[in-house]
Amino acid sequence: MTLTIRNVIESLRSTVPPIENTVDVLAPGDPDAEVRGIATTFMATRQVIDRALALGVNLLISHEAAYYSHRLTKPFPDGDPVYRGKQERLRESGLAVYRHHDYCHRLEPDPIMTGLLRELAWEACVEEMLPAAAVLRIPETSASEVAEYVKARLSIPYVRVAGDPDKACSRIGVLVGYRGGGDNAIPLYRDKGLDLVIAGEGPEWETPEYVRDSAYQGDSRALLVIGHAESEEPGMRDLAERLRESYPGLPVHFIPSEPVFRVM
């Protein structure tokens, strides 16, 4: 039986009620095309697209959008060679790109979250799994030691730390992606009695300044910001594993990226 792109998308969405105005679209791509191979990745960068093509797949499942915007509200900048080059490479190659974002985060538990926890070897430490956060209890460890542990487990070159690096941490909240903002992270510290939040990304003068104020007022806390891609790649790696199990015999790959920033 032929496996089509539509079959794969329907399977990815099968256990989640329909989401209105979802950003999860197939673009470009023909839903009736036969799938000859799949690659998963955090973001369909130009280099990831070339790697997918070199691997011979014709469906790339990307967590984030190819064109640098969560929701494209404007046409591409007129004649911009970066957009145009990427669009032409996709068109000439026939690679289909499907965004697996909303239907992924809406699963319970969110596989992007469980992917990060697996990579951190913290699955057994979860006390509570909330829709947008995990609450963990680990053996007491200083925030700076947790930072070193996270760097080693995720093979990332640096993390950013706010608050008290010497804070002895046992209650930890984990938030993937762009959930490090104050609306998500600040209430968790108090409601869940957290010593430390580990987040992908968030505005700089929200949670970090809350944590700094908290430490200054005598309630020492800490925050690790590990990077948006760094927090979500493990979940996309896991997706490749699940797709391999679902479609035996079909080539399925995970394509990692180098960190987008270097610190100088």
Add this chain to the structure above:
Amino acid sequence: MTLTIRNVIESLRSTVPPIENTVDVLAPGDPDAEVRGIATTFMATRQVIDRALALGVNLLISHEAAYYSHRLTKPFPDGDPVYRGKQERLRESGLAVYRHHDYCHRLEPDPIMTGLLRELAWEACVEEMLPAAAVLRIPETSASEVAEYVKARLSIPYVRVAGDPDKACSRIGVLVGYRGGGDNAIPLYRDKGLDLVIAGEGPEWETPEYVRDSAYQGDSRALLVIGHAESEEPGMRDLAERLRESYPGLPVHFIPSEPVFRVM
């Protein structure tokens, strides 16, 4: 003649048409209170508030909001000791806090932008001053050398670099605060022929990934992300200088902050 807080606010707003739904509010504070001294700062953190009080001023002019949110849409988390402690310290001390943000950025040129350019000693390099960006031409310098220059001039411990660190840069765009996102920064590269953008803060998979794709496709470019506070503090330092000139004899101070993050 008595100088009131209202007088100071009216002067700060005097050359800008009224802005609807502005975040620039006096909270807490009595507009009819006499000003005994002013401090300016990037953000009214708990430590900045204590320093302002130690300096004996009764008006703190802060670029960003005290409570970790650009626009507070919810009540404070119930009983959160960080919010409550800050609120009580302000109440008991009588320190007034005025946010100078929208009326500041709306000035032409934006003094937050000119403050950063002054601190970088790049005022003479400006070719074009746009409402939300400056376009500069500097003698050709590699992106990594620019990074070192910016760190030294601003006395900051690190910057984050995306794209090609060896890119020879002469056309530079500068965007302060949270203007490093794709909507603001991406069109500038092409429309202004930029080699490099220097921004305060922005989402990680917008402009940085655009720059990475551009470099991969053969059009080498770079991005320096220097930090939100780091990009806006110099403008608030300049404001203290201007207030000193406007109100001779009145104590006026600028209160800096340490970087909120350390890199590990």
